[in-house]
Amino acid sequence: MNTTITLSGRNGIRKGRDLRGEIRRINEIVPFPPVVAEILDAMHDKNVTASKVTALIESDPALTARILRSANSPFYGLRADVVTVEHAMRMLGLEEIGHLLLAAQMKSRLSALDPRQRERTEALWRHSVAAAAVARLIAREHRLPTDGKEYTAALLHDMGKLVLIQYYPKECAVLEQLIEDLCIDDVEAERQTIQVPHTEIGRQLGEQWRLPKEYIEVMLHHHQPERSPAVPVLTAVVRMADLMCESWGDGIGEPDEGSTQSFDACTAVLGPCAPALRDVHFYDMREHLQQELSKQKEMMEALA
Numbered sequence: 407m408n409t410t411i412t413l414s415g416r417n418g419i420r421k422g423r424d425l426r427g428e429i430r431r432i433n434e435i436v437p438f439p440p441v442v443a444e445i446l447d448a449m450h451d452k453n454v455t456a457s458k459v460t461a462l463i464e465s466d467p468a469l470t471a472r473i474l475r476s477a478n479s480p481f482y483g484l485r486a487d488v489v490t491v492e493h494a495m496r497m498l499g500l501e502e503i504g505h506l507l508l509a510a511q512m513k514s515r516l517s518a519l520d521p522r523q524r525e526r527t528e529a530l531w532r533h534s535v536a537a538a539a540v541a542r543l544i545a546r547e548h549r550l551p552t553d554g555k556e557y558t559a560a561l562l563h564d565m566g567k568l569v570l571i572q573y574y575p576k577e578c579a580v581l582e583q584l585i586e587d588l589c590i591d592d593v594e595a596e597r598q599t600i601q602v603p604h605t606e607i608g609r610q611l612g613e614q615w616r617l618p619k620e621y622i623e624v625m626l627h628h629h630q631p632e633r634s635p636a637v638p639v640l641t642a643v644v645r646m647a648d649l650m651c652e653s654w655g656d657g658i659g660e661p662d663e664g665s666t667q668s669f670d671a672c673t674a675v676l677g678p679c680a681p682a683l684r685d686v687h688f689y690d691m692r693e694h695l696q697q698e699l700s701k702q703k704e705m706m707e708a709l710a
């Protein structure tokens with residue numbers, strides 16, 4: 407179906423722009439870094455050896471420096487200095503190194519984009535990496551069956567916003583104003599202005615990047631995890647982490663209003679796997695997770 411969106415012109419958006427068509431074309435020209443695709447494959451392939459990932463890291467000196475800085479941060483509490491990638495791999499394990507590597511690659515990818523949008527790109531990075539760390543904490547503490555994918559899924563969940571930040575900066579400014587003035591969430595503001603929410607843009611981007619389908623599903627459904635057909639638990643964990651980060655200030659523009667209802671929707675999805683979550687209050691969980699996240703801040707900053 408060839409849909410041309412003719413915008414009304416209200417809220418300062420230009421009339422007559424075919425945004426869907428533009429977004430489709432942008433998705434065709436925003437390539438996914440091949441090394442990240444390799445890392446994603448490697449992390450979920452049981453046959454991949456640590457030496458392959460070590461070689462991937464060592465092929466990039468800047469990346470090697472970031473991984474070593476993170477591995478030596480107080481968060482990990484390692485007694486000996488970690489001086490080689492191979493040593494870091496032995497101490498932290500393939501999965502943890504894979505996460506650091508993925509986050510570091512995302513960071514350098516975002517930093518290479520339009521410098522005029524640096525403030526928004528930095529905010530997106532902080533939000534993504536905080537949500538990833540918090541999603542991991544939630545999944546581990548409540549032993550949720552996410553198959554170890556919550557970190558990557560949370561890191562990628564808002565990548566649809568990358569397209570908006572890079573290619574629609576004026577529209578972003580209008581969106582931010584609308585969210586503040588009307589106290590509506592970002593998806594609703596996007597529907598009212600550009601008519602395509604970042605969740606849908608994320609789905610298109612994920613398909614273009616040929617990401618595994620569970621990550622695409624999280625990108626599309628993270629604002630309504632109950633609608634996630636194949637991975638509702640993974641999507642609800644990401645959304646819970648997303649809400650926590652938004653609420654304590656590591657967010658990218660969702661108002662606090664409505665957080666508790668969205669949180670309840672997540673606990674309804676997760677309740678059958680973790681009955682204890684049904685009795686957890688939003689603000690208690692937020693306080694606990696914020697404290698836990700603060701212990702990781704130094705390690706996360708070392709990736710920058």
Ligand SMILES: [Fe+2]
Binds near residue numbers: 563564604628629
């Ligand atoms: Fe989102």
Ligand SMILES: [Fe+2]
Binds near residue numbers: 537
């Ligand atoms: Fe988010």
